[in-house]
Amino acid sequence: MPITTREWQLAARPHGEPTPDDFRLVELERPDPAEGQVAVRMLVMSVDPYMRGRMNPGKSYAARWEIGETMKGGAVGRVVASRSPAVPEGALVLADAAWRDVAVLDAAHVRVLPELPGIPPSYHLGVLGMPGLTAWAGLFRLAEFREGDTVFVSGAAGAVGSLVGQFAKLNGAAAVVGSAGTPEKVRWLTEEVGFTRAFDYHDGPVAELLAGAAPEGIDVFFDNVGGEHLEAAIGAFNEFGRGALCGAISGYNATEPAPGPRNMFMMVTKKLSLRGFIVGDHADLRDEFTTKVTRMVTSGDLVVRETVREGLENAVDTFLDLLRGGNTGKMVVKLAD
Template sequence: MSVKQIVLAARPSGMPDASVFRTENVELPPLQAGQVHIRGLYFSVDPYMRGRMNDAPSYIPPFQLNAPIEGAVVAEVLESQVMGYNPGDLITGGLLPWAMEAIVSAEAIKPIDTQSIPPSYYLGVLGSAGVTAYCGLVIIGRPKAGETVVVSGAAGAVGLVVGQIAKIMGCRVIGIAGSEEKIRQLKTEFGFDEAINYKTTPDMGAALAKACPKGIDIYFDNVGGTTTDAVFPLLNFQARVPVCGQISSYNDTATPPGPRILPQVVKRSILIQGFLVRYMKEYHAEAALHLTQWLKENKLKFAETVVEGFDRLPEAWLGLFSGQNMGKMIVKA
């Protein structure tokens, strides 16, 4: 049986374009014991995939040239040689191929409950984005009621959840995003106290100082770069900085210069901790429990930018780097 898949055609230098992807048709092998035949329904596109396009050591192996891109997928079971999985069941997996259909091992997937939750949420608020937001803010940031929390990339899949959890925990929350529409939505739909458009603000330091008159206790960093440079002088004594991503530099071909922050870290006893949610598995069940509860209690809202059509996966992924998403960017096959 021939199915469509999208592979890495070339390793990019700098900002990728559509030429790094190739769509092709392949024959699926026969289904073996311990395997499941799935059809992709929803595909996640994520900034971390940029690092996997480089042939360099990292926390996860690079994508192989001429092999399918992998990511989080929600899929339907078509055939199964595994007890407990039946045709029509919906599953998810974090490292499934960009393919319309695929043969995968039972170890690569898990069932999902869609009785009261949209299946696509398992790629966002109940997937790695939501769990990342919870672990970074709650476990590393340790928010206390009354504290000030600043979130960069606040309109993205992680940032949107971070800000709302901080509000649930009684914090004052300032989001940083890149369009006036995102700024409006953060304040009117998602409960942020203030939001700053970094693209139109000439002096981010001054804007942050005005929005944070008592300084900043937690800075959830999704972006890095000049945004983070502007935050650091405003960090309070014993501030916490969970470092989740640095999307501003993912396509740089050289290391950009930056201010020396360590003197400030020492003087104000600032905690900076980079983290990867894959290494915080002991907190995943706790995160899922709270996120599901908050969703059902309508304390937590989520936004998705859904692109229709499997062939538009590369286009949707490239759109992440120009801020075309509000919340989680998802492709519906």
């Protein structure tokens, strides 16, 4: 008997900021699982900044969404029917099949998750998932964090940035400075998350705000924003500073190329190392990351915050709100209990 599912498709490629007209919600019938397949009812799906790039026609590190195609992204679900001994019915699984309420998938394309008492399934999309591993790999491998470093994190109140700052503090950073987009986020970072100092980047030139927050300079920069933040960090770096460049959300909706930092020559004079990275290239760190960060979560050492919206029908509005900075911590859409 076919499975009825609701799915979001890409209806048009946006020019600049996406609008609801660029998406459409459809109802489809999918066949029952064949041999080696499973049917998964999605419990919670992720919306992430990188998804904006998947709407563009050009080549990127993540496969673009085609017009009329059901969009994809991280989701955690429960297997409701299985024709694979490797993935039994009832298993909690992670899949790249969000933006729908039910999916029929090859069993090889899902990962069975452990049942962790007291840990919500959504954490596998955030602190224990791709954003958490991104923070871990970027800070420790790419930026080569060392005890005593002063760390600056742009987009610090997001899913990745808030974890970078905490990982640094828990491993002996001298100071952790963050930028965010609202006074409420700044207060959350300093009063609850444990950042040494934070500032609202709307309050003035980022270079001046950073100089006030880190008067003795920075040793490590974790960048989620790009643009003015990257230029400010180059100016604030001490000699031999290291940067992990994760994203540049300030330019994701730009219709013209943004100007580059005007102080690039300081990379030479200060002997800096700036390294861009994609988390998929660092999957070898997953076991170490999962073991250590699960312990941090269960012990209460990490502050974990989610912005949760309800219902598949609200997924597009949630995604657009994410691109405007409407989240604190990880943004997810709850699809089912």
